[in-house]
Amino acid sequence: MTRLLIKNGTFVTMDERLAQYQGWMAIEGSLIAALGEGNAPEQEVALATETMDGTGLLFMPGLTNTHGHAAMSLLRGLADDLALQDWLQNHMWPTEAKFTGDDVYWGSSLAAAEMIKSGTTTFVDMYDHMDRVAEVVEKSGLRASLTRGVIGLCPEDVQKAKLADAIQFAKDWHGGADGRISVMISPHAPYTCPPDFIVKFVEAAHELDLPMHTHMSETLAEVEQNVRDYGCRPVEHLDRLGMFSRPTLLAHAVHLTDEEVALLGERKVAVSHNPVSNLKLASGVARVPDLLKAGVTVSLGTDSAASNNNLDLFQEIAMAALIHKGVSGDPTVIPAAEALRMGTVYGARSIGLDGITGQLKAGMKADFIALSIHKPHFVPRTDYISHLAYAARGSDVVHVWVDGKQLLRNGQLLTLDEEKILAEAERSFRRLRG
Amino acid sequence: MTRLLIKNGTFVTMDERLAQYQGWMAIEGSLIAALGEGNAPEQEVALATETMDGTGLLFMPGLTNTHGHAAMSLLRGLADDLALQDWLQNHMWPTEAKFTGDDVYWGSSLAAAEMIKSGTTTFVDMYDHMDRVAEVVEKSGLRASLTRGVIGLCPEDVQKAKLADAIQFAKDWHGGADGRISVMISPHAPYTCPPDFIVKFVEAAHELDLPMHTHMSETLAEVEQNVRDYGCRPVEHLDRLGMFSRPTLLAHAVHLTDEEVALLGERKVAVSHNPVSNLKLASGVARVPDLLKAGVTVSLGTDSAASNNNLDLFQEIAMAALIHKGVSGDPTVIPAAEALRMGTVYGARSIGLDGITGQLKAGMKADFIALSIHKPHFVPRTDYISHLAYAARGSDVVHVWVDGKQLLRNGQLLTLDEEKILAEAERSFRRLRG
CATH class of the missing domain: 3.20.20.140 (Metal-dependent hydrolases)
Known part of the structure; x- marks a missing residue:
């Protein structure tokens, strides 16, 4: 099974402590396997089959x-x-x-x-x-x-x-x-x-x-x-x-x-x-x-x-x-x-998914997103909880994972054909109003 | 003097007619020289020293x-x-x-x-x-x-x-x-x-x-x-x-x-x-x-x-x-x-700039922006006035001109050093709170 290790990211976990820190997270299959502050432990580096540099990115639950x-x-x-x-x-x-x-x-x-x-x-x-x-x-x-x-x-x-x-x-x-x-x-x-x-x-x-x-x-x-x-x-x-x-x-x-x-x-x-x-x-x-x-x-x-x-x-x-x-x-x-x-x-x-999704915690589903935060509206680095609520926009999102599978990479959809969707949606609308 | 001709764009002029159309616009020096619906007239093409394809872009006043x-x-x-x-x-x-x-x-x-x-x-x-x-x-x-x-x-x-x-x-x-x-x-x-x-x-x-x-x-x-x-x-x-x-x-x-x-x-x-x-x-x-x-x-x-x-x-x-x-x-x-x-x-x-900026009109200052609209939240193409007010975000803006001079191109600042600004702003904040 693949095991993705994300290093050097900014994490807002939405757990009970409302933790926000520089750290790492490991994803195995559809689940968050482990996560923590600071540098990834050696055994995590050894277990990883794939590594991602999270510099400039903020990871939070989807x-x-x-x-x-x-x-x-x-x-x-x-x-x-x-x-x-x-x-x-x-x-x-x-x-x-x-x-x-x-x-x-x-x-x-x-x-x-x-x-x-x-x-x-x-x-x-x-x-x-x-x-x-x-x-x-x-x-x-x-x-x-x-x-x-x-x-x-x-x-x-x-x-x-x-x-x-x-x-x-x-x-x-x-x-x-x-x-x-x-x-x-x-x-x-x-x-x-x-x-x-x-x-x-x-x-x-x-x-x-x-x-x-x-x-x-x-x-x-x-x-x-x-x-x-x-x-x-x-x-x-x-x-x-x-x-x-x-x-x-x-x-x-x-x-x-x-x-x-x-x-x-x-x-x-x-x-x-x-x-x-x-x-x-x-x-x-x-x-x-x-x-x-x-x-x-x-x-x-x-x-x-x-x-x-x-x-x-x-x-x-x-x-x-x-x-x-x-x-x-x-x-x-x-x-x-x-x-x-x-x-x-x-x-x-x-919707009955408490403990399953909505937080970054080991054992929960790997449903998470990464925002690009090397931007004016995320500066200064005062409080990412505040920045996410008041300053962020959906357009800051660059990567998305659900069930451990990546759906968006660098703003590009991986599972859907965006060009076809835009064209077919427009065509549907024209026919409905035609 | 340079004369920029923008062709094949979507224009929302914010003039009295609230016009929205496919068309063209010519910029000379610091001013909007001319604009109109459909294809650019031959004399505009002849006058242009520079041409830009506005396909997929919506132009409106800054x-x-x-x-x-x-x-x-x-x-x-x-x-x-x-x-x-x-x-x-x-x-x-x-x-x-x-x-x-x-x-x-x-x-x-x-x-x-x-x-x-x-x-x-x-x-x-x-x-x-x-x-x-x-x-x-x-x-x-x-x-x-x-x-x-x-x-x-x-x-x-x-x-x-x-x-x-x-x-x-x-x-x-x-x-x-x-x-x-x-x-x-x-x-x-x-x-x-x-x-x-x-x-x-x-x-x-x-x-x-x-x-x-x-x-x-x-x-x-x-x-x-x-x-x-x-x-x-x-x-x-x-x-x-x-x-x-x-x-x-x-x-x-x-x-x-x-x-x-x-x-x-x-x-x-x-x-x-x-x-x-x-x-x-x-x-x-x-x-x-x-x-x-x-x-x-x-x-x-x-x-x-x-x-x-x-x-x-x-x-x-x-x-x-x-x-x-x-x-x-x-x-x-x-x-x-x-x-x-x-x-x-x-x-x-x-602020006393009526007739000078805030609309796309011949003779007014060339203060205008272009939004990338080939995106899900601008589909279907029903009413761009509605889309701009309710669906758009500042992050849709990709080009910006003021006084006829381009300040943003493909999301990149042309007059300011963004890297330096982010670093210096962070440093100022650290010193103020330190």
Whole structure:
């Protein structure tokens, strides 16, 4: 088995000590074998089958993007700065209705290329034609938690077929791509799925022993509708329907009462915070400092490129560190380290990969990235935790490994054909709008 | 005289039509000679002494950063996530007090390198040792509006010396560096300068026929102090002291009443909006949609790297387009085009360079940048105005010209020695903290 030894690198481990040091790391197979400060010990040098000089590079865990719709990268810049319903009904939905499996494949490939190039190593994807997304994961080498997102506003036979599709996808792909793919079960949202339909997803999740993922309380309007339709707010509604009896990841959770924050903490529900998308769609600012205080695992998602409009998780990390200070008036909330944890270790935790990915530790998966830091915006060398949260960009990423395999080298994709993806994605878009 | 013809480029002109097209542009000396859609006309080809293929590149006006303290790049990451007074009194001020002219030179050089590499062609700088900043402008080739920022909380003889220093700097450098340097007159802020001292700056500005620049209403605390000390809020205070009888650029202006917004509009005062710094320091969110409605010219600044922590104006453009939507609940405010204008044409207007820089137009200064757009986050080719505001990053910039002279080629600085700057900036920091 090959054993890669990286020497003379700067390491930010995201472990409990928040260590940052000059040191070395050894990768064997899909795992981090060992790492430490200073010069590599002699026995590490002897064991190595391959050596890399890490001078000028900062190594850290790969980022986890915990909410998105990769294929919607085809809709980037199609429509912006519009009222939500106008945007959805007149631009997004009519175009998405025409998506074929091939469109999903090329749109997701476009997203995968952008994610790898900006340092994301694990992503959550909720969409349709999920077999084609799984193909992209398999080919790209990324790690992913995939889920067929089902909208239930349709006749019962169509509902049944969609649920069956979601279950079949889980059976086909959970544990797929050498274990890099896991699957979640997803009713799209409380406002797009009748309660009895949501219950069927909860039952399926129990049967398949899988976690759940859904959109919740992204806008004030949907919360108000929930109260009108069901007599309670979304957290209580989903709790009553049994969803939180499964490990659950909620996307957005912008509009919450104190009671809802407390209940999410008690039920150990995770929240994917999507600050850029929430701002762009004018949904509001989630109560992240309160959620963290309540013990909720809060991770970061980009949502799709249609409401962002990029998939650079470093932007979400910076936004998470900035927005809650400005809105609360307290410059000490969400310090740099906490924002970085949201993008790494909390991301892994929120999709059941705690202890598996999201930190640099011996025995964990070799999912890591290297940033080129011999640049003005990383000088002076004061505090790399601060630099990563506030000054870095995804474009600083030059090397990416997932499961011990290198996916990006000197900014060049190794598993995907970038030229073909750019051309096919453009062609898909032209056909969809043509 | 050389005449550069750029062919086959994508152009976003930021002119009144917000044109975006495939086309050509001719540069002669320091000016844009001509530009247009489609293939370059035969006479342009004949006139050209040099030709450049713009395939895969997007050309747009260079960005204008209208508020900053370049030398403070030496303090990037030194202290973050602290309460404002702790940050200032225990970290910033004690370190800044030790700054020598050489520290200002290398800190400003570090900032200049970062700004050029991320597409800024004109910057405003308010600091001390301004002769050394002017040297950096001269050497780097950037355009700048420079000002000695004077804090007046000191004995009268020290006040006098500082004012004399500010006036001498204006006399020495206004119109310097082949006209690329202009000078403003700057009492630091109403809360750091007694009223009679501010009046002396207003008089000097009239005498020298120069505009004024000051910090105003960045925090709620300073507004409250102004009311306590002078019986009125800062806008009325500065208006009474005569400041707005000069063209004035106010940094921050976060906390404003309706009356203050209206008065700024009437007095034709410009505001430099610094969204990232205002969030990081928990100062709040400026009322930019209201200011624009009132006819105020609102431009964008990074503030220093100590409170940002980078100088990427594309991040400010995106933040300006995002934050006001999320805070107001209206997804139509500050659309992409308006955010881009704030970073270009409004930036130029706010420092008296309207019609001179900030747009691609025949007869205007050849201050422009080229972004590499053959990348996932610029696909599909829907709307480059959207892509520039929401998806682009400063790192997409590969070429930069100011005054017709190229400062960056394929990401490499042509006028500054990046290696030396990184080393000297690090050395300055070590000495300051040693």
